[in-house]
Amino acid sequence: MPMRLAGDEGTTSRVRATLVEGLSTAIDDVAAAAPATHRFLRYQWFASAVAVYGGPATTLVVEEDGRPVLAMPLVPVGPRMARIAVVPGSYWPFRAPVTAEGATGAVARAALALLARHRRAIRIGPVPDSDSGVTMLVEAARASGWTAIDRVIGTTWIFRMADAAAGGAWPRNSTLRKNRFFEKHLGEHGALDWSFLTGGDWPAGFDALGAIETRSWVGQEGLDAKFTMQGRHGAFWRRAMADPVLAGMARAALLRIDGAPAAFSFDLDAGPWRYAIANSYDPQFARQSPGRLLVYRNLADALARGVRDVDWGIGDSGYKETLGSEPGPAMRDWLLCAPCVSALAGRLMAETWRRSARV
Numbered sequence: 137m138p139m140r141l142a143g144d145e146g147t148t149s150r151v152r153a154t155l156v157e158g159l160s161t162a163i164d165d166v167a168a169a170a171p172a173t174h175r176f177l178r179y180q181w182f183a184s185a186v187a188v189y190g191g192p193a194t195t196l197v198v199e200e201d202g203r204p205v206l207a208m209p210l211v212p213v214g215p216r217m218a219r220i221a222v223v224p225g226s227y228w229p230f231r232a233p234v235t236a237e238g239a240t241g242a243v244a245r246a247a248l249a250l251l252a253r254h255r256r257a258i259r260i261g262p263v264p265d266s267d268s269g270v271t272m273l274v275e276a277a278r279a280s281g282w283t284a285i286d287r288v289i290g291t292t293w294i295f296r297m298a299d300a301a302a303g304g305a306w307p308r309n310s311t312l313r314k315n316r317f318f319e320k321h322l323g324e325h326g327a328l329d330w331s332f333l334t335g336g337d338w339p340a341g342f343d344a345l346g347a348i349e350t351r352s353w354v355g356q357e358g359l360d361a362k363f364t365m366q367g368r369h370g371a372f373w374r375r376a377m378a379d380p381v382l383a384g385m386a387r388a389a390l391l392r393i394d395g396a397p398a399a400f401s402f403d404l405d406a407g408p409w410r411y412a413i414a415n416s417y418d419p420q421f422a423r424q425s426p427g428r429l430l431v432y433r434n435l436a437d438a439l440a441r442g443v444r445d446v447d448w449g450i451g452d453s454g455y456k457e458t459l460g461s462e463p464g465p466a467m468r469d470w471l472l473c474a475p476c477v478s479a480l481a482g483r484l485m486a487e488t489w490r491r492s493a494r495v
């Protein structure tokens with residue numbers, strides 16, 4: 137059980153903030169009460185990040201009327217005396233604390249009052265501008281004497297799939313004809329097997345995804361693949377699937393040709409919202425566009441299951457625009473610097489921070 141390190145500074149009779157050693161089990165309680173888009177931010181999500189990317193962790197928990205409404209896991213970075221911490225997690229789809237729906241500004245103020253006594257700076261992100269919990273923290277920080285500086289990582293691309301389908305604009309008949317043409321010629325390579333992985337298919341299913349990545353341009357160019365075991369990301373996703381709730385949110389469309397994995401699309405479904413995490417294909421089939429064929433099948437399946445909107449993340453706007461996506465919220469990194477000396481240092485380094493936008 138996590139050990140209580142400190143608490144109660146800046147609280148009221150209704151709001152209580154506590155800093156505990158390790159990851160608090162209250163994380164799952166807050167996640168269950170969070171907006172549907174944030175319910176993947178569960179205990180095992182953060183535990184996997186801490187185990188793979190580094191720790192040790194502490195957790196800031198804020199209760200309102202006896203109910204946990206904010207949970208902010210933190211891990212230290214840099215020299216110990218600097219007392220800087222970051223919110224851990226996967227870069228995909230974003231890194232953020234978890235906040236229950238309806239949490240008030242008093243929650244943010246209590247969190248910051250306690251953090252100011254124990255940390256000099258907190259990094260949150262990358263996180264979309266649409267994250268109301270982080271927006272609330274940033275506004276409260278600025279009102280409480282903290283310096284909050286940001287750097288833009290990129291702009292997300294959002295596909296309002298249900299609206300497009302209801303209006304008859306997706307998918308177009310010309311698109312379907314082209315897909316049938318590609319599928320016919322792809323079938324000349326062997327028997328096509330289209331399937332979907334979720335729940336009990338993890339973590340074993342990542343082996344097929346990793347095999348495709350190894351043969352793809354990501355593997356050929358020595359880039360940081362998400363599902364192979366050569367890097368840390370593959371270990372993160374496999375650990376995260378130990379939580380059956382997360383395993384049920386994780387979904388992959390998979391194409392096998394004559395039994396061999398040939399293309400995949402991996403997503404995280406959070407209620408009616410889908411985060412597109414990664415997709416890839418074996419380049420030997422590139423002329424028949426297996427990735428395109430799989431994406432359309434995958435989206436049609438998601439639409440039938442109640443997914444309305446797809447967040448494609450940042451970058452690679454070409455194919456996202458072709459699918460009907462439009463620019464969405466910006467993705468930002470936030471650095472919150474505690475009042476007094478740290479806040480002054482934050483103001484002095486603000487321009488340097490903004491120019492250093494990267495993972």
